[in-house]
Amino acid sequence: MNANQTQGAAAAAPIPRIALSGIKKRFGSVEAIRGVDLALYPGECVGLVGDNAAGKSTLTKIISGTYVPDEGTISINGEPVRFATPADARKHHIEMVYQDLSLCDTIDVAGNLYLGREPMNGIFLDRKAMRDGARAMLERLEIKIPNLDALVAQLSGGQRQSIAIARAAAFDPQVLIMDEPTSALAVKEVEAVLDLINRVKAKGVTVVLITHRLQDLFNVCDRITVMYEGLKVAERKIADTDLTDLVSLIVGKGHGMGGHA
Structure with a gap:
């Protein structure tokens, strides 16, 4: 490959x-993240795995704006950004589904889908708009929940x-970003x-998946990133692992980090 071809290939990357x-994050004397580089591309699912305290959740909370890194940079589509809060990350269309789901059990399906951004009709909730919008949201993702007025407490774990x-x-x-989305689910619910x-x-959404169910990674991921004691120690294409x-x-x-017997 000549110089012009090399430049063309680089330009097409x-x-x-x-x-x-170079992301780093400390909590007191503990180095939770010790200089991590990570690139995420449109329409791919990247599995983020590691043992407890490997730094997975801390890293995703930095991406989603919950934590501010002590060192390093974040870029969106090539432009540097800085997140001070989750609201800053949401402005750049980054969302995180936490392991506890943050749902309200005593509110119905439509109410949970619109929680914090309810449509109003004057001073009253526009219940019809919420139901219609909730139905459209679920249909768009092919999610089947027959009764949108059901309380979330009455639904299955998968629902x-x-x-x-x-x-x-x-x-x-x-x-x-999804943190352990299939933990404690039945087999059919995991598949759904x-x-x-x-x-x-x-x-076209970029998905980051944290899970201890390693078999799930092979059903949805394109790449897997492995963390160990705050470092990114390996990255694998799903076909290569x-x-x-x-x-x-x-x-x-x-990866030569010592390991355990």
């Missing part, structure tokens, strides 16, 4: 939707997870949530 460079994802997806995110992740990804490889990396045996 895609720009990450979001890029982290609750689907509502949390649908609420985040309703903000038209470019990046959607994974199908939903694939549908969101197919719409398997469960044995991932487990070895997670416990520290596959």
Whole structure:
């Protein structure tokens, strides 16, 4: 390849939707994140895995604006940004579905989908607009919940997870982060949530998935990033890894970080 071809190839390289460079985060004397680089592209799902205290949740909370990094830079579509709050991240179309889902059990399905942004008719809630909008949100993602007036407390775990994802997806995110979305779900509910992740990804959304259910990664992810004690120690295309490889990396045996017996 000559110099002109090299320059052309470099010019054609895609720009990450979001890029982290040299991210560090400390809590007192604890270095939770120790200089992480990460690039995320449109329409892909990246699995973020690691043992407890590896730094996964801290890193995603930096991406979603909950934590401010002590060092490093964040870029959106090639432009540097700084998030001081989750609202700053949302302005850049970054949403996070937390493990606790942040749903209100005593409110119905439509109310949860519109929580904090309810349509009003004068001084009253516009219930019809909420039901119609909720139905459209769920249909767009092919989520089947027959009774939108049902209290969330009455729904299954998979339905609750689907509502949390649908609420985040309703903000038209470019990046959607999900923390353990299939934990404590029955097999059929896990399959439904994974199908939903694939549908969101197919719409061009960048998905970041944290999970301890490593088998789920092979159903939805394009790449897997492995963290160990605050460092990104490996990155694999899904076709280039398997469960044995991932487990070895997670416990520290596959990247020269010491590991455990």
